[in-house]
Amino acid sequence: MSNGFDEAGTDIAPGDEAAAGGGVAQRVVGYLAGLGLAILLTATSFYVAGTDLVWQPSIPVALVVLAIAQMGVHLVFFLHITSGPDNANNVLALAFGVLIVILLMGGSLWIMTNLNHNMMPMDHIMQMQR
């Protein structure tokens, strides 16, 4: 029966580029673009970390944002994880991984900050035990 979708399969493996991608030169240009963006973001990170031109408390936030942006650049240009329908499985797996990572890191930091805040400092406990 004819069911309207191609028999060859439309998924692509993570790390593979979409079949529509062109020849060798075009792919090399893709990697070069990724490399250029990554170098730009890295250089910005290192510059921002050492500068006193900007308001100091904003620096950690800026660094985290730059890092997440660079991870995005690597995912798209090097690992070829895109938003196309042929990538749905790869993106869903990535999304689940990101969810677990956020729960793990956010949860740990939240709980431990709370404990540090509520617990008596260690030297006080030592004194009480004497």
Added chain:
Amino acid sequence: MSAVGFSEVHGDSHALRGLGDGFGSDRGWSGPPPKRIVTGYGFWIFILSDMIMFAALFATYAVLHDQNAGGPSGHDLFNLRNVAIETGFLLASSFTCGVASIAADARNKIWFQMAMAVTCAFGLGFLAIEANEFADFVARGAGPTRSAFLSAFFTLVGCHGLHVSAGILWLLTMMAQVFAKGFRPDIQRRILCFALFWHALDIIWIAVFTVVYLLGSAT
């Protein structure tokens, strides 16, 4: 999985896009997906689980980073110039690894071996700088036993270093296999997985240099 787009054609509400419906149905099954997709997807799942392991180490480091028991802090120890060189090495190796993947797809042995050799050189350079840094810390009395901060630091950064070492062993294996057996489909799949692994290590390094070194050396 060939059933992507199936739901639009048939308006079938329980056929999720791209989720491989057609199992057990008489409408959409046109055989299993090619082995390259299955292998790559399985390895992608492994990489994500590896990232979750690193997330646990990052959480440990973030909780312990100011518990230095009167010992040296990151601000006293870290040398950002070395970290910048390490980052440059890993970025360059990611690019040459991409060139190697392209050469493998084009079945060009000379370019593949050259790009892999350069990738290997950058990886070894990275490891040399890291080993130097670790030896320097230990010599200055800031070994992993000095404080909770340093234990977490050596565990996290050392674990990434171990991954890079394993990656280099894998890289050399791939060079030897392509040399001995050529670009067979199974070798091509291994090259795909290796490239995924190497690029994923670079992503983890972004988190390392941001969280450990840049945030850690700020006062």
